[in-house]
């Protein structure tokens with residue numbers, strides 16, 4: 001009986017469709033379209049599903065949500081579909097998938113199923129062409145969602161799609177290396193110039209103490225996952241590293257490894273090209289989130305002797321009141337000052353973006369002003385030192401493809417306590433990379449003559465001494481508007497290219 005009932009049901013609907021089809025055929029084009037839209041509305045009304053159309057173009061512009069959906073569906077969800085489009089945009093390094101037209105893709109959000117369908121259909125030409133898509137081709141994604149789930153799910157689901165699409169885009173795009181250039185644009189406004197960043201250095205190829213390497217990786221991971229912590233603690237979401245050590249110990253390689261590890265862009269700040277604190281600020285504002293801002297060889301950019309000299313000169317001008325102290329920087333105009341740099345690292349302006357790593361490097365940590373080194377200013381001080389045995393093992397693997405060789409124990413003895421940089425070891429190995437044994441023998445010979453690290457000690461930052469150093473009270477505007485107090489001499493230390501030795505001094509304020 002049930003079979004007969006079901007038969008009647010289908011017979012009824014087949015007859016209904018036949019009648020509807022007959023009417024549709026005899027209607028003129030104009031009435032036909034009205035009939036179609038009426039039928040569509042009727043079917044939608046009785047359907048348990050709601051449909052959300054996301055057209056590629058809305059009005060005269062593109063629809064951002066369409067692009068987000070496209071990126072979202074290019075992830076594994078779409079590649080699970082039976083029929084997918086596969087493409088690789090020009091210059092991109094990854095393939096992207098999208099569901100083929102009319103293919104339905106299922107997705108699950110917080111345990112609820114939703115469905116996506118992409119349609120491409122012909123529209124009547126308006127004579128306006130919005131893109132390189134042929135004028136009469138229209139595309140849209142349609143989200144099918146149960147009516148009962150719509151109110152609860154639609155908003156958060158769309159937000160989830162947008163967030164996921166943004167992170168997919170971020171991961172798949174080529175990263176950039178920016179450098180600041182002298183007022184290149186029409187208004188001579190300081191700006192950055194970018195090139196694709198393709199440095200091969202990674203934490204795997206970096207030759208250094210394995211424990212320190214792991215520690216830095218964990219620190220970086222903790223930082224990237226720390227959004228809530230930084231918010232809760234009322235701290236700007238940024239982290240400062242000072243990399244110091246002799247030339248060729250891998251400071252630049254470490255920066256590249258950090259950027260590759262975090263998938264961040266790099267802003268390589270040439271401080272000698274920056275002529276004032278406000279320019280420095282301008283450049284900082286233009287940097288994007290999720291980036292590494294680097295000032296290499298900060299000891300060469302920061303002439304602390306000049307600072308002492310400037311102070312002496314200004315003292316001479318106003319011997320009694322000391323009102324000129326520190327002013328000379330400003331009087332002479334456009335110069336980046338120490339306070340400008342400190343504002344850059346931890347002043348109010350340093351918070352204009354988020355998820356940012358600031359890295360300074362130096363070969364001469366002893367030349368740096370203690371105000372820069374003080375705890376809290378740079379979160380980590382990382383010593384990149386002479387090549388030790390574990391670092392040598394990494395270099396042997398990188399350059400010779402060697403995991404083990406009978407000469408390794410001899411090298412372990414010979415390299416201990418020697419002042420030889422990873423760059424030198426790397427070069428020696430590379431010279432004879434076709435003959436690993438000869439390369440290792442060559443290295444042993446050089447190690448025999450290499451100076452002891454005691455003879456070329458690496459200056460280490462003495463944190464205890466830094467704790468005793470008094471801090472400079474930093475006022476956000478201090479850099480551009482010098483105070484007339486005696487303190488300004490410390491705040492307004494000039495920074496410009498030179499290698500001269502200086503006598504750093506910090507005045508007043510409290511340790512943080």
Ligand SMILES: Nc1ncnc2c1ncn2[C@@H]1O[C@H](COP(=O)(O)OP(=O)(O)OP(=O)(O)O)[C@@H](O)[C@H]1O
Pocket residue numbers: 205206207208246247248249250251252253254363384421422423424426
């Ligand atoms: N720790 C290291 N791990 C792997 N390779 C290294 C390391 N140190 C140096 N090298 C090799 O030596 C080259 C120079 O190193 P790098 O520029 O990173 O050193 P640096 O400390 O920044 O030098 P400088 O202070 O002179 O700028 C690199 O291209 C790399 O091949």
